[in-house]
Amino acid sequence: MKVTTCRVHVAQQQDVHLTVTESRQHELSPDSNLPVQLLTIRVASTNPAVQAFDIWLNSTEYGELCEKLRAPIRRAAHVVIHQSLGDLFLETFASLVEVNPAYSVPSSQELEACIGCMQTRASVKLVKTCQEAATGECQQCYCRPMWCLTCMGKWFASRQDPLRPDTWLASRVPCPTCRARFCILDVCTVR
Ligand SMILES: [Zn+2]
Ligand SMILES: [Zn+2]
Ligand SMILES: [Zn+2]
Secondary structure (H helix, E strand, C coil): CEECCCCEECCCHHHEEEEEEEEEEECCCCCCCCCEEEEEEEEEECCCCCCCEEEEEEHHHHHHHHHHCCCCEEECCCCCCCCCHHHHHHHHHHHHHHCCCCECCCCCCCCCECCCCCCCECCEEECCCCCCCCCCCCCCCCCCCCECHHHHHHHHHHCCCCCCHHHCCCCCEECCCCCCEECHHHEEEEC
């Protein structure tokens, strides 16, 4: 059932087909609250008297909705659903790192497998770029590239206060290898 200012939409569960047609992510930024992904779900009924309508749902409640429904929810091919804060964070982390300056590896240096997952090659290097070398709380890390972007993002997220996601992006965490402190601005993609 969906209630709007001038209409009430009612559809019976046994007659409906639900399809996630769109997902919209709201940016996690240092001064915003929780990051959210909103899903648009189209409710279509096999009963010709019932007009199709859309409902909106926070992606973290998607699992609960699936459990309560007796029929599966279909999903348009292009829609990716992030059900946890960690998933949401990783996506934001990756998009922020993308705009940081890239780091060129010396041509003599071979990129090794990421020591976190051993599945892909190392793809990031910590370079202090947020402030001048001798100022601020961040420190220069001298480790060679050892981690992939996803593992670095997971590490970053794992060092955060799970109850204060609004502080995640602005915080500093130690390098997993040498413990030099870094922030998101210091994570550079290796070219
Ligand atoms: Zn990895
Ligand atoms: Zn380091
Ligand atoms: Zn920094």
